[in-house]
Amino acid sequence: METFATRGYHNASLAEIAERAGLTQAGVLHHFRSKAGLLTGVLDLRDQSDIGTLGEERPRGLAFLRHLVETAARNAEREGIVRLYAVLSAESVTEGHPAQDYFRTRYEGLRGLLVEALTEAGELGEIDEGIDPVAAASAVIAVMDGLQVQWLLAPEAVDMAAVTELAITALLGRPLPEAD
Amino acid sequence: METFATRGYHNASLAEIAERAGLTQAGVLHHFRSKAGLLTGVLDLRDQSDIGTLGEERPRGLAFLRHLVETAARNAEREGIVRLYAVLSAESVTEGHPAQDYFRTRYEGLRGLLVEALTEAGELGEIDEGIDPVAAASAVIAVMDGLQVQWLLAPEAVDMAAVTELAITALLGRPLPEAD
Numbered sequence: 335m336e337t338f339a340t341r342g343y344h345n346a347s348l349a350e351i352a353e354r355a356g357l358t359q360a361g362v363l364h365h366f367r368s369k370a371g372l373l374t375g376v377l378d379l380r381d382q383s384d385i386g387t388l389g390e391e392r393p394r395g396l397a398f399l400r401h402l403v404e405t406a407a408r409n410a411e412r413e414g415i416v417r418l419y420a421v422l423s424a425e426s427v428t429e430g431h432p433a434q435d436y437f438r439t440r441y442e443g444l445r446g447l448l449v450e451a452l453t454e455a456g457e458l459g460e461i462d463e464g465i466d467p468v469a470a471a472s473a474v475i476a477v478m479d480g481l482q483v484q485w486l487l488a489p490e491a492v493d494m495a496a497v498t499e500l501a502i503t504a505l506l507g508r509p510l511p512e513a514d
Numbered sequence: 515m516e517t518f519a520t521r522g523y524h525n526a527s528l529a530e531i532a533e534r535a536g537l538t539q540a541g542v543l544h545h546f547r548s549k550a551g552l553l554t555g556v557l558d559l560r561d562q563s564d565i566g567t568l569g570e571e572r573p574r575g576l577a578f579l580r581h582l583v584e585t586a587a588r589n590a591e592r593e594g595i596v597r598l599y600a601v602l603s604a605e606s607v608t609e610g611h612p613a614q615d616y617f618r619t620r621y622e623g624l625r626g627l628l629v630e631a632l633t634e635a636g637e638l639g640e641i642d643e644g645i646d647p648v649a650a651a652s653a654v655i656a657v658m659d660g661l662q663v664q665w666l667l668a669p670e671a672v673d674m675a676a677v678t679e680l681a682i683t684a685l686l687g688r689p690l691p692e693a694d
Contacts, residue, residue, distance in 0.1 A: 339608075340608055340609040341524070341608055341609060342522065342524055342605055342608050344521070344522055344524050344525035345524035345525070345608065417607055417608075420604050420607060421604050421605060421607060421608055423604070423663055424600050424601050424603070424604030424605065424663055425522055425601060425604065425605060426667070427597055427600060427601060427663065427666040427667060428519075428520055428521055428522050428525065428597075428601055429520040429521060434667070437663075437667060438667045438668060441663075441664050441667055441668065442668065442671070445664075445671070466680070469673070469676060469677050469680050470680070472661065472664060472671075472672050472677045473657055473661075473677050473680060473681045473684075475660060475664065476656065476657045476658075476659070476660025476661040476664060476677070476681075477653055477656045477657045477660060477681070478656075478660065479656070479659070479660035479663060479664075480655060480656025480657060480658065480659035480660035481652065481653075481656040483603055483604055483607065483617075483621075483659060484621050484625075484652060484655065484656060484659075486607040487606070487607060487614070487617060487618045487621055488618060488621065488622065491622070491625070491652075492652050493649070496649060497649050497652045497653050497656070500646070500649050500650070500653060500685070501653045501656075501657070501681065501684075501685065504653075504681075504684040504685045504687070505680070505681065505684045507684070
């Protein structure tokens with residue numbers, strides 16, 4: 335994770351990764367077959383602590399949006415994960431990148447989760463009718479992603495959680511519930 | 515520009531760039547000294563059509579925010595520029611990347627421009643007092659950046675201009691003026 339985060343996928347070398355893991359390159363390839371396979375393994379590992387895997391357990395309605403703000407706050411304590419995600423998600427749009435399908439599917443899934451949560455919030459009477467859940471979903475994900483790059487370049491100038499909450503409450507036209 | 519956009523900086527080869535430009539590698543290096551120098555040249559070229567260079571000529575107050583929405587609309591017609599920017603801005607947070615200072619300075623400058631425009635909008639009575647221009651500036655830039663990655667991966671699923679306008683009007687609590 336550290337090597338992909340600090341160098342990006344293309345510029346990461348298997349030799350460096352093997353050395354940091356105390357393995358030979360052949361040892362790494364025995365477990366992951368290729369550098370692309372290793373990247374997939376890293377992304378799977380990252381997903382284990384991720385909102386995308388909350389599934390049926392995720393908070394309902396606006397509580398899910400509060401959960402996203404808490405994720406942004408937690409991200410400010412784990413720069414390596416943020417860097418990994420920011421670098422690889424953007425690098426994934428380059429030609430033939432092995433994580434391109436991963437990120438395309440991931441964004442589809444995230445937009446879907448947000449649309450569900452916003453639709454629930456509407457049904458629960460937590461937000462006004464007339465809010466377009468599809469557009470709001472894209473906007474919420476975009477602001478979280480965009481803040482990561484600004485924060486990585488100037489951590490003292492950007493408060494990811496505060497600005498995420500500002501954007502979400504603005505989009506919804508009302509404050510989020512407090513955390514449990 | 516095309517090679518950096520489709521491959522990223524680290525994965526771009528001078529040999530490919532030289533061939534596409536109809537030059538030898540020595541010819542490219544004669545003009546730009548190094549791959550890093552070439553990247554700087556490409557970023558300078560990109561800036562010539564960019565909001566960051568509007569300087570004193572930029573629209574005042576909310577008209578500047580309208581200009582940003584128009585930029586997002588225009589970006590949907592120039593995928594190569596969007597890809598170049600999305601890939602390089604995120605890749606710039608990797609260790610020792612030659613465009614790291616460029617993007618750090620660029621984001622500082624963009625946030626500064628937005629803060630100025632929002633402060634003007636407050637003075638002109640175009641927006642309510644109580645809007646934090648610094649946080650709103652980060653949010654507007656973030657949503658535009660984040661949408662680019664989503665759009666590059668799924669252009670049919672994301673309307674950059676519409677979602678940018680939605681986010682800005684939500685943050686400001688009122689509609690933007692129409693374009694001139």
